[in-house]
Amino acid sequence: MDWNHNQAAAIARIRATLSPDELASAEKVKRINDRYLGLTRDTAIQLAFKNLVASVAWHDAADENRPGKRRILAICGESGAGKTRAIMEHISLLSAMGRYVDEDGNEINPVLIYEPRSPCTPKLLAIEGLRKLGVPVRNNIRENEAWDAFRTALKAHKVIFVVIDEAQHAVVAANAVEQQKIADAFKGLVQMPDWPVRLVLAGVPPLAEFLSKHEQLYTRRTAIRLEKLEGETGLATIDEILSKIAAHGEVSIGVEIDDKFKKRLSHAGAGNFGTIVQMIRGAVELAVLDGSSEVTETHFKNMYLAYSGCLEEENVFTHPNWHELEPLKAFMRVNDETPRKHRARGQKKIKFGDRP
Known part of the structure; x- marks a missing residue:
């Protein structure tokens, strides 16, 4: 089924129900929302993205394991700070991060953008990336196999820049062992000697806390905080x-x-x-x-x-x-905060389907 054709037909039908004045207003509203509003902070973001691109240009396989190279860009801020919009805007401004046709005639997108589900595990983080690339994943795949497959898929699809939005989903519920696995996985992604990968992480403050705990990431990342x-x-x-x-x-x-x-x-x-x-x-x-x-x-x-x-x-x-x-609480009403009633000692728990 051609979903693009169906979508275009559905939109055309809606547009046909609007008057010329209503269509003009709708177009104006679209233009209002399409415009990007740059701030002083965008200078730092632009420089950080350019440095990521430049680090790929001088990629040296023999020197890739040396620490101190800024291969990770972390952009942190509260929900609503404008992280995702800023990232998408700056990606669109760099021709190095745009789609192209390779020597075999294949259309290549060097940027992979995905958002892990919440809650997430180290294995699911790799699986989500594989699925975004369209790679089938068997149900019983092991964690190390998932990350091996993800690294291989990035090379096969010629992906150089990996953007993980809402990256805090991967770490907010993770224990110390799982957080260490994720840190190791990120380090492994950006230190492949046979394929240069650069990582962009966007998320709310739990991500900043995670990045601050792991020295192996501290020496490899540029951090930008979008303040209030x-x-x-x-x-x-x-x-x-x-x-x-x-x-x-x-x-x-x-x-x-x-x-x-x-x-x-x-x-x-x-x-x-x-x-x-x-x-x-x-x-x-x-x-x-x-x-x-x-x-x-x-x-x-x-x-x-x-x-x-x-x-x-x-x-x-x-x-x-x-x-x-x-x-943030404006939608709530007084009765919405009614405390739960605790069962009296000896009172039986009501099972699903039973009347209280």
């Missing part, structure tokens, strides 16, 4: 991205952009760049879909209602004591 937007610098950044996103949507900001408003916005997005960007885009999208030429406080209020599921009177953009609200 805090303080005067954070507020200045919020001011900048507000203006940029409004320009992308071809609308003006009809709200007084003072420090109080920017602090409300930062609080709503937990200080995370990616989350704040999505919230601003959400407000601009509402203005575009309304046919409005400016983004108002109502658009921000309605955006937060939709994003958080909060009560009307607990909206960060209208509440007088907004700093006391917890955006």
